[in-house]
Amino acid sequence: DAMVIQNPRYQVTQFGKPVTLSCSQTLNHNVMYWYQQKSSQAPKLLFHYYDKDFNNEADTPDNFQSRRPNTSFCFLDIRSPGLGDAAMYLCATSRDIRLRDTQYFGPGTRLTVL
Amino acid sequence: AQKITQTQPGMFVQEKEAVTLDCTYDTSDPSYGLFWYKQPSSGEMIFLIYQGSYDQQNATEGRYSLNFQKARKSANLVISASQLGDSAMYFCAMRDAIQGAQKLVFGQGTRLTINP
Numbered sequence: 001d002a003m004v005i006q007n008p009r010y011q012v013t014q015f016g017k018p019v020t021l022s023c024s025q026t027l028n029h030n031v032m033y034w035y036q037q038k039s040s041q042a043p044k045l046l047f048h049y050y051d052k053d054f055n056n057e058a059d060t061p062d063n064f065q066s067r068r069p070n071t072s073f074c075f076l077d078i079r080s081p082g083l084g085d086a087a088m089y090l091c092a093t094s095r096d097i098r099l100r101d102t103q104y105f106g107p108g109t110r111l112t113v114l
Numbered sequence: 115a116q117k118i119t120q121t122q123p124g125m126f127v128q129e130k131e132a133v134t135l136d137c138t139y140d141t142s143d144p145s146y147g148l149f150w151y152k153q154p155s156s157g158e159m160i161f162l163i164y165q166g167s168y169d170q171q172n173a174t175e176g177r178y179s180l181n182f183q184k185a186r187k188s189a190n191l192v193i194s195a196s197q198l199g200d201s202a203m204y205f206c207a208m209r210d211a212i213q214g215a216q217k218l219v220f221g222q223g224t225r226l227t228i229n230p
Contacts, residue, residue, distance in 0.1 A: 042222055099166065
């Protein structure tokens with residue numbers, strides 16, 4: 001089945017130690033997104049890639065970066081994780097960015113910062 | 115600014131009953147899309163149903179239907195014949211051209227619990 005895959009499902013890192021989260025998709029969608037969801041809150045968009053074009057949300061901290069080496073893969077890099085970065089990180093994809101284009105989410109990576 | 119409001123933090127429903135989850139939205143853009151997602155405790159966001167602002171009919175997908183009242187700016191999700199597996203967090207979300215069609219803005223969610 002075509003899907004969005006995230007690895008790992010659970011990630012534990014130490015304060016200040018760089019961490020990379022991975023997302024892959026078999027849907028061949030043009031757009032890939034990264035959302036941050038803190039406990040008991042709604043997901044919040046960090047950035048998205050439209051094909052190779054990177055689009056950062058204005059309020060996304062510089063500590064968060066992303067790479068998309070090809071259509072299928074997208075990575076979220078947290079350069080120096082703080083305790084406040086502990087959250088669920090959700091990757092999503094959509095065919096395009098028209099209003100009707102549904103975003104399909106992966107299972108998420110739950111990040112713990114010690 | 116774009117805003118989504120879900121006024122029910124939690125709901126408890128008996129199995130097999132129908133349930134309505136409320137969602138109101140605010141946008142000045144006449145062109146927008148409304149989405150409902152289900153998030154079980156495992157964390158994955160599962161797409162349920164979509165309604166476009168210009169769609170003439172209310173959207174339906176199996177046991178899910180959307181009660182879209184454009185003048186009231188509401189887009190309530192109706193689940194018919196609820197099942198134990200429907201217990202989850204439910205999010206209403208919207209995207210419009212003003213905020214950028216890439217941006218899916220979510221409400222705070224409603225936690226639905228189905229009792230046997």
